[in-house]
Amino acid sequence: DSGVTQTPKHLITATGQRVTLRCSPRSGDLSVYWYQQSLDQGLQFLIQYYNGEERAKGNILERFSAQQFPDLHSELNLSSLELGDSALYFCASSIGLANEQFFGPGTRLTVL
Amino acid sequence: EDQVTQSPEALRLQEGESSSLNCSYTVSGLRGLFWYRQDPGKGPEFLFTLYSAGEEKEKERLKATLTKKESFLHITAPKPEDSATYLCAVQGFNQAGTALIFGKGTTLSVSS
Numbered sequence: 001d002s003g004v005t006q007t008p009k010h011l012i013t014a015t016g017q018r019v020t021l022r023c024s025p026r027s028g029d030l031s032v033y034w035y036q037q038s039l040d041q042g043l044q045f046l047i048q049y050y051n052g053e054e055r056a057k058g059n060i061l062e063r064f065s066a067q068q069f070p071d072l073h074s075e076l077n078l079s080s081l082e083l084g085d086s087a088l089y090f091c092a093s094s095i096g097l098a099n100e101q102f103f104g105p106g107t108r109l110t111v112l
Numbered sequence: 113e114d115q116v117t118q119s120p121e122a123l124r125l126q127e128g129e130s131s132s133l134n135c136s137y138t139v140s141g142l143r144g145l146f147w148y149r150q151d152p153g154k155g156p157e158f159l160f161t162l163y164s165a166g167e168e169k170e171k172e173r174l175k176a177t178l179t180k181k182e183s184f185l186h187i188t189a190p191k192p193e194d195s196a197t198y199l200c201a202v203q204g205f206n207q208a209g210t211a212l213i214f215g216k217g218t219t220l221s222v223s224s
Contacts, residue, residue, distance in 0.1 A: 002155065002157070002158075004155075031210070033211060033212075042214055042215070042216040042217065043156070043199065043201075043212075043214040044214075045211035045212065045213070048209040048210065048211055055208075055209045055210075056207075056208040056209020056210070056211055057208075057209075058211055088153075090155055090156070092155075094210075097209075097210045098143055098144065098203065098210050100144075100146060100158050100161050101146075101158070101212060102158055103148075103155035103156045103157070103158075104155050105154060105155050106153075106154070106155050108153070
């Protein structure tokens with residue numbers, strides 16, 4: 001158990017819908033990262049927050065957004081969902097900016 | 113562009129048959145190289161961080177080494193419980209933020 005929690009574990013929804021994924025980092029960790037893992041693309045970085053502020057963006061679609069709240073938990077919002085958005089979404093956290101990252105168990109999103 | 117290539121894609125070993133996994137990388141200024149283990153449907157589990165060429169780290173049957181262009185994960189006398197996908201990732205100084213750039217992994221199967 002890494003100490004990073006993610007909810008829900010599974011999410012099944014329809015195309016065009018909007019969903020919110022939630023992540024609680026390890027106690028004391030200030031940095032939160034979101035990654036997407038699909039069979040053909042591997043693990044792809046989406047977005048990073050550090051102590052409430054957006055730090056960096058990766059391959060994140062405009063239909064996706066995220067935020068980190070004052071209690072340091074983070075939410076990833078996915079809207080206008082498409083079949084291709086089906087994937088595992090992982091949250092990771094680290095103490096600072098350049099330390100090892102610890103991953104949560106992931107949310108498996110299925111878009112039908 | 114920072115990039116990570118892992119080989120082989122898949123590796124089958126007999127219990128006790130030692131081998132090595134390769135991770136080749138290109139990065140404009142290496143901040144750190146990370147190894148993770150991932151079991152099916154689970155989040156990546158942190159194994160090692162290497163920072164400079166010549167560095168080595170060990171944990172049970174695993175040993176990670178680093179050169180200026182590649183890293184190796186040596187598995188000595190593997191057991192069936194070592195079966196998993198092993199992921200290599202790099203973090204560069206010249207990228208925005210401190211996200212990890214992952215390879216696609218090597219899937220290791222160890223049979224008894």
